Amino acid sequence: MSAGPPAQTAQDDDPGDRPSGNQSTATPVKYEEVSKRYPGTDSDAVHELSLEVPAGEICVLVGPSGCGKTTAMRMVNRTVEMTSGDILIGDRSVRQGDAAELRREIGYVIQQIGLFPHRTIAENIGTVPGLLGWSRAEIEQRVEALLKLIDLNPEFGDRYPSQLSGGQQQRVGVARALAVDPPVMLMDEPFGAIDPINRSRLQNEFLRLQAELRKTVLFVTHDVDEAIKMGDRIAILRKGGEVAQFATPTELLMEPADDFVEDFVGADRALKRLALMRVSDASLWKAQICRAGDPTGPVRTDLASAEVPHALLVDAESKPVGWLSERDLAAEQVPARPDSPADPLIDADSILRDGLATLLQSGSRYAPVVDGRGHLTGILSVEIISEFLSSGEATESDLAAVERPHE
Amino acid sequence: MGLPLGALGLFGEAFQFVFQGREAATGGVTVGGLDQVLELAAKQLEVTLLALLVSLVLALPVGVLLGHYGKGEFVAVSAGNAGRAIPELALIALMAAAVGVGLFNLVVALAILGIPPILTNAFVGIRQVDQVSVEAARGMGMTDREIITKVELPLAVPTIMGGVRTSAINIIATATIAPLAGILTLGDFIISRNVYGDAGVLAGAILVALMALALELTLAGIQWKLTSPGLKIQRT
Amino acid sequence: MSSWVADGWLADGWLAGAAVSSDFFRDRSGGGCIQENKLFCPDWAINNLDRYSDPTLQHLVLVVSAVAAGFVIAFSLAVLAHRHRFLSSPFLAATGVLYTIPSISFFFLLLPITGRGAVTAIIALTAFTLQIIFRNMTTGLRNVPPEVTEAARGVGLTATQVLWKVEIPLAMPEIIAGLRIATVSTVALATLAVFANGGGLGAEIVTGSNITFKTGIIIAGSIAILMAIVFDALLLLTGRLLAPWKRVAL
Numbered sequence: 001m002s003a004g005p006p007a008q009t010a011q012d013d014d015p016g017d018r019p020s021g022n023q024s025t026a027t028p029v030k031y032e033e034v035s036k037r038y039p040g041t042d043s044d045a046v047h048e049l050s051l052e053v054p055a056g057e058i059c060v061l062v063g064p065s066g067c068g069k070t071t072a073m074r075m076v077n078r079t080v081e082m083t084s085g086d087i088l089i090g091d092r093s094v095r096q097g098d099a100a101e102l103r104r105e106i107g108y109v110i111q112q113i114g115l116f117p118h119r120t121i122a123e124n125i126g127t128v129p130g131l132l133g134w135s136r137a138e139i140e141q142r143v144e145a146l147l148k149l150i151d152l153n154p155e156f157g158d159r160y161p162s163q164l165s166g167g168q169q170q171r172v173g174v175a176r177a178l179a180v181d182p183p184v185m186l187m188d189e190p191f192g193a194i195d196p197i198n199r200s201r202l203q204n205e206f207l208r209l210q211a212e213l214r215k216t217v218l219f220v221t222h223d224v225d226e227a228i229k230m231g232d233r234i235a236i237l238r239k240g241g242e243v244a245q246f247a248t249p250t251e252l253l254m255e256p257a258d259d260f261v262e263d264f265v266g267a268d269r270a271l272k273r274l275a276l277m278r279v280s281d282a283s284l285w286k287a288q289i290c291r292a293g294d295p296t297g298p299v300r301t302d303l304a305s306a307e308v309p310h311a312l313l314v315d316a317e318s319k320p321v322g323w324l325s326e327r328d329l330a331a332e333q334v335p336a337r338p339d340s341p342a343d344p345l346i347d348a349d350s351i352l353r354d355g356l357a358t359l360l361q362s363g364s365r366y367a368p369v370v371d372g373r374g375h376l377t378g379i380l381s382v383e384i385i386s387e388f389l390s391s392g393e394a395t396e397s398d399l400a401a402v403e404r405p406h407e
Numbered sequence: 408m409g410l411p412l413g414a415l416g417l418f419g420e421a422f423q424f425v426f427q428g429r430e431a432a433t434g435g436v437t438v439g440g441l442d443q444v445l446e447l448a449a450k451q452l453e454v455t456l457l458a459l460l461v462s463l464v465l466a467l468p469v470g471v472l473l474g475h476y477g478k479g480e481f482v483a484v485s486a487g488n489a490g491r492a493i494p495e496l497a498l499i500a501l502m503a504a505a506v507g508v509g510l511f512n513l514v515v516a517l518a519i520l521g522i523p524p525i526l527t528n529a530f531v532g533i534r535q536v537d538q539v540s541v542e543a544a545r546g547m548g549m550t551d552r553e554i555i556t557k558v559e560l561p562l563a564v565p566t567i568m569g570g571v572r573t574s575a576i577n578i579i580a581t582a583t584i585a586p587l588a589g590i591l592t593l594g595d596f597i598i599s600r601n602v603y604g605d606a607g608v609l610a611g612a613i614l615v616a617l618m619a620l621a622l623e624l625t626l627a628g629i630q631w632k633l634t635s636p637g638l639k640i641q642r643t
Numbered sequence: 644m645s646s647w648v649a650d651g652w653l654a655d656g657w658l659a660g661a662a663v664s665s666d667f668f669r670d671r672s673g674g675g676c677i678q679e680n681k682l683f684c685p686d687w688a689i690n691n692l693d694r695y696s697d698p699t700l701q702h703l704v705l706v707v708s709a710v711a712a713g714f715v716i717a718f719s720l721a722v723l724a725h726r727h728r729f730l731s732s733p734f735l736a737a738t739g740v741l742y743t744i745p746s747i748s749f750f751f752l753l754l755p756i757t758g759r760g761a762v763t764a765i766i767a768l769t770a771f772t773l774q775i776i777f778r779n780m781t782t783g784l785r786n787v788p789p790e791v792t793e794a795a796r797g798v799g800l801t802a803t804q805v806l807w808k809v810e811i812p813l814a815m816p817e818i819i820a821g822l823r824i825a826t827v828s829t830v831a832l833a834t835l836a837v838f839a840n841g842g843g844l845g846a847e848i849v850t851g852s853n854i855t856f857k858t859g860i861i862i863a864g865s866i867a868i869l870m871a872i873v874f875d876a877l878l879l880l881t882g883r884l885l886a887p888w889k890r891v892a893l
Contacts, residue, residue, distance in 0.1 A: 114543025497864025
């Protein structure tokens with residue numbers, strides 16, 4: 001089966017299942033009593049696993065080491081062959097046909113990234129299109145589009161992996177997996193080797209991509225926080241590859257099925273709910289804003305009744321510049337350079353947990369929230385978060401109404 | 408067994424030997440000269456390249472396949488060790504005495520010396536390829552053949568070429584004693600001292616050294632060409 | 644070189660000794676086997692083994708001298724290159740040239756300087772071993788984990804102490820590996836010393852070759868191979884003694 005690049009298939013009348021462009025429809029993945037026993041062992045690594053991942057969702061397989069989560073995932077592209085049972089992608093069994101051909105239709109991202117050091121970034125991304133026999137022009141076009149998608153300068157196409165940072169390499173790894181727009185993606189601890197700050201950024205980035213692409217994703221991690229953040233559904237596996245609970249993150253936090261799940265999720269379940277909401281979804285405070293050269297009189301008057309006891313200076317594009325001190329306000333006009341900078345800034349797309357972490361780290365009680373272009377959207381404060389945790393917003397019934405972050 | 412007249416003197420005679428020829432040590436005829444030098448050099452190059460080609464054809468696929476499937480490590484590695492222990496002189500002499508003289512037998516004997524380094528290095532080079540790259544390639548749907556040609560071979564170029572270079576040096580050095588097997592190479596100037604004299608011996612030694620260095624440089628250049636820029640960047 | 648080279652059986656003139664003497668096939672020869680010049684005549688071999696003791700000893704001296712000299716020089720170069728990184732490339736290039744020049748050619752490049760004889764052979768063989776030992780040793784030194792040298796410096800060792808007490812012992816497996824390769828190759832290469840009047844087992848091989856006497860070639864060649872195996876095993880053992888924490892690979 002050969003896939004065409006988006007530009008071609010856009011005009012293609014063939015309604016077949018070739019993955020292409022943004023029109024490829026995601027496909028559900030269904031495990032049917034799948035078991036795997038490795039030779040020389042006397043118990044199953046995965047035992048009669050049944051699971052249905054709806055099309056277009058991220059399903060996280062999470063569990064302690066040795067629970068068979070990676071084995072379970074790798075049986076989908078047959079890098080591990082199952083012993084019994086079946087896995088269906090759409091209505092086609094993965095057992096049908098050639099394993100290599102199957103793998104070309106499934107995106108695959110691994111923890112160590114595995115970019116080919118001898119190939120340029122463009123060649124890396126174009127690997128699977130090349131295997132499928134796309135023309136050079138088609139590959140070039142696709143690579144360009146993907147570099148754009150992962151927000152990497154097209155110049156990077158000619159560089160080699162060793163010239164990129166770890167985070168950039170991981171993004172290229174994701175782009176490479178997306179090259180032929182596969183309906184299903186397997187991600188094996190994809191952000192496990194990245195430092196915490198970049199990991200959170202890459203996670204957000206991937207969720208943004210996924211909101212657009214709507215792939216069916218199987219995502220393996222051992223980190224329950226990552227599972228809660230990334231998953232539409234989470235399958236918690238226990239030793240022997242049995243599902244302890246298969247549920248949405250909210251259900252998992254509210255109603256752990258048994259002691260094992262409760263233990264695994266951790267005692268800080270309440271705090272983990274902070275991962276279920278984005279900063280932009282919280283009811284942010286309004287800042288008392290002003291611009292350089294404004295008369296200070298009205299600002300002082302308004303401050304008296306404001307939620308935030310300090311005025312925030314923004315520039316012409318409403319990007320935060322800094323907080324005004326008493327001394328700044330004592331002048332006639334608002335100065336261009338206030339005493340304290342606006343740091344830290346919080347990304348509106350980040351989850352509440354990360355927002356709180358940023359606040360606590362900086363030692364401030366509140367911080368400006370900015371959107372992707374840096375424009376001010378509100379103020380996040382410790383109070384907002386503690387209210388969220390204690391109020392009914394965090395109860396089960398209300399959370400059911402709160403949609404998943406990556407909408 | 409008189410010692411040379413003086414360093415420069417003998418070097419001068421060697422030059423004369425190469426470019427004009429000199430009277431044979433036995434007297435009478437003129438030996439050496441550019442024509443003979445070129446003829447013998449061409450022969451040395453011919454047997455060297457032939458033997459290297461045979462070694463490559465026989466050893467490279469075997470080493471690469473063993474390395475790819477991770478089998479036969481003992482054989483592949485022992486071959487390299489055993490190969491080093493073979494006395495070149497004994498091999499050529501025995502081949503000539505037991506099987507007979509001639510180009511074919513000589514090339515076979517030289518190839519026997521050339522195979523072990525290529526086999527071992529091909530095996531080791533492929534085995535040393537980062538398994539993450541191989542896993543990624545397999546996961547993306549590459550067949551074994553594609554994994555070998557698109558991932559393992561390009562990444563193993565430095566190690567494999569290291570083996571080819573060792574092999575080439577062994578072969579061209581041993582081709583110098585090919586006259587023992589009835590094929591006249593530049594080594595004839597060295598071995599048949601009673602004909603060519605000390606000037607011929609020194610000329611032969613210089614020519615063989617230059618030829619070996621030229622071959623080594625050429626192979627190093629080929630290796631540089633074959634190595635992906637991505638790997639060169641990594642090394643610095 | 645010390646005086647033992649100049650006098651005694653290491654002096655010039657071995658090629659003459661390698662010529663077929665009239666008593667080559669004494670009555671203790673293998674009779675029919677010899678007449679038919681079969682591939683190998685065990686009887687002759689058994690009766691004439693004493694013939695190979697001198698060449699074997701000479702061969703041994705060639706190998707041990709060359710490898711010992713090569714080791715001392717390459718070791719010093721490696722230590723220098725380890726201290727001053729910029730020396731590494733020129734040393735590698737220079738030893739590379741010496742490695743590439745075929746030994747037999749090297750013998751005669753030395754002809755105007757050292758003439759013929761064992762010294763010439765030893766110099767050429769030494770030149771050949773340098774790159775192998777140097778390269779392995781620098782790799783070994785470079786592979787010493789930085790945290791180990793860091794810790795050693797941290798507990799107060801000087802740079803010299805770190806080198807001798809930490810880095811060189813830890814690089815020992817690679818150093819021994821280089822020595823093994825160099826030694827085994829030199830045993831084989833030393834057969835060529837006969838062309839430089841350097842004696843050794845090569846003399847017997849050339850003799851055998853001149854009269855197409857296969858048994859003689861096989862015996863001399865086999866002794867060389869056996870010598871290589873014994874050296875290899877001895878060095879392997881030495882490696883295990885010097886680096887007991889690491890099994891040196893066969």
